[in-house]
Amino acid sequence: MNESELKVYCLEHAGETLPPEAQALLQRDPALQADVARLVAVRNLISLKRYEQPADIAMERCLRAVSQQIRQEPEGWVSRLRTWFTIEHPALAYSTAALALVAVTALVFPRSPATAPLAALDENAPAEVLPEPVLLAVEESDVADIAPTIAAAEAAFPNFDKPIIFLRSESTNLQPSVPRMQIGPGQVVPVNFEY
Amino acid sequence: MTQREPTPPDQAEDASDRELVARAQQRDAAAYDELVRRYYKRIYALLYNMTSNKEDAEDLIQDVFVKAYDALQRFKGDSSFYTWVYRIAVNRAINYVKRRNKRAGLSLDDMDGGVERDKAYVELSSKESPFRDATLSELQEKLNEALQKLSDKHRAVVVLHDIQGVPHEEISKMLGVSSGTVRSRLFYARQLLQSELAEYAP
Numbered sequence: 261m262n263e264s265e266l267k268v269y270c271l272e273h274a275g276e277t278l279p280p281e282a283q284a285l286l287q288r289d290p291a292l293q294a295d296v297a298r299l300v301a302v303r304n305l306i307s308l309k310r311y312e313q314p315a316d317i318a319m320e321r322c323l324r325a326v327s328q329q330i331r332q333e334p335e336g337w338v339s340r341l342r343t344w345f346t347i348e349h350p351a352l353a354y355s356t357a358a359l360a361l362v363a364v365t366a367l368v369f370p371r372s373p374a375t376a377p378l379a380a381l382d383e384n385a386p387a388e389v390l391p392e393p394v395l396l397a398v399e400e401s402d403v404a405d406i407a408p409t410i411a412a413a414e415a416a417f418p419n420f421d422k423p424i425i426f427l428r429s430e431s432t433n434l435q436p437s438v439p440r441m442q443i444g445p446g447q448v449v450p451v452n453f454e455y
Numbered sequence: 456m457t458q459r460e461p462t463p464p465d466q467a468e469d470a471s472d473r474e475l476v477a478r479a480q481q482r483d484a485a486a487y488d489e490l491v492r493r494y495y496k497r498i499y500a501l502l503y504n505m506t507s508n509k510e511d512a513e514d515l516i517q518d519v520f521v522k523a524y525d526a527l528q529r530f531k532g533d534s535s536f537y538t539w540v541y542r543i544a545v546n547r548a549i550n551y552v553k554r555r556n557k558r559a560g561l562s563l564d565d566m567d568g569g570v571e572r573d574k575a576y577v578e579l580s581s582k583e584s585p586f587r588d589a590t591l592s593e594l595q596e597k598l599n600e601a602l603q604k605l606s607d608k609h610r611a612v613v614v615l616h617d618i619q620g621v622p623h624e625e626i627s628k629m630l631g632v633s634s635g636t637v638r639s640r641l642f643y644a645r646q647l648l649q650s651e652l653a654e655y656a657p
Binding site: 268271272273274298299301302303304305306307308309310311312314315318319322323325326327329330331 | 484487488491492495496499500503504509512513516517520521524525594595598599602613617618638639641642645646648649652655656
């Protein structure tokens with residue numbers, strides 16, 4: 261080893277027993293001695309590093325958890341695949357799980373009737389006829405009663421260019437399960453009545 | 456003087472490990488439990504010093520032992536079980552630290568006791584230096600911070616060699632690098648730590 265290599269050797273072996281040639285170099289080089297002394301001091305300082313004690317029951321908890329997992333662990337490719345997924349590629353595992361969840365949700369919960377489009381309604385189905393006649397005209401005496409409703413509707417639809425028809429029917433306490441209203445031949449629309 | 460912990464196993468322990476490993480490879484769960492008990496503290500200390508966080512170390516250690524069990528069938532006994540399981544633990548800790556967000560939280564009350572009687576500690580604290588006035592808690596906090604500033608591979612060699620007392624040759628097997636690389640990493644890491652800890656080790 262040349263002198264430069266010997267210096268590196270002394271530094272990398274700081275605090276250890278050195279061969280004679282390295283010791284000789286160290287003795288005649290005060291700067292190297294100081295460097296080595298500093299490295300030894302750092303090593304001594306680091307050796308004082310301690311760790312926080314685990315919780316008293318931590319080891320038993322760990323044993324239980326490990327035991328549980330290894331006893332459940334099926335052998336063969338399933339086990340290896342699981343390890344590969346959960347330990348080596350957790351991000352891929354999460355993505356796959358999310359995708360599976362979406363697929364299952366789509367299969368198990370198809371669109372509910374509430375979200376189905378109106379076109380899904382059978383237009384040929386006979387409309388459920390309301391037991392009370394629908395009043396298509398407002399009598400003069402009722403104008404005052406429905407005035408607040410008209411004002412609210414106009415405020416809600418200021419630019420609505422079609423007539424808004426107000427229907428009023430006396431309550432019969434007979435609430436049709438699927439309320440519909442027929443306007444003209446063949447036109448059936450769902451409606452919502454509030455009693 | 457505080458016993459440095461953990462220390463590598465002796466020959467008798469190693470032979471006993473081999474027997475337990477052989478039984479565990481035959482799916483003897485009790486034998487594996489014994490191996491877990493035997494290495495729990497050592498692996499925990501390694502993981503703690505790699506992560507500087509108690510909760511992380513406790514979570515990670517389960518993962519290490521489960522993974523080791525999964526891989527046990529592939530363990531051929533070329534090295535000791537201790538070297539092999541340490542290798543798994545170091546790799547898991549490095550991967551984990553890369554992924555996690557740094558968590559603070561050092562419960563100094565739980566710190567391993569007895570360091571006040573450590574020869575190095577007594578010598579350092581008796582010198583005329585700023586270290587004399589530093590409390591043990593401050594020192595531990597400072598050491599934790601300094602270690603976390605090292606890269607994973609440099610922290611690994613410092614923890615294994617300077618804190619856990621693992622010989623260079625064993626570290627080289629654990630990390631899959633040459634002994635010379637271990638020494639040069641150690642030298643580089645100590646230089647960095649020297650600047651970080653200048654007030655304690657001028």
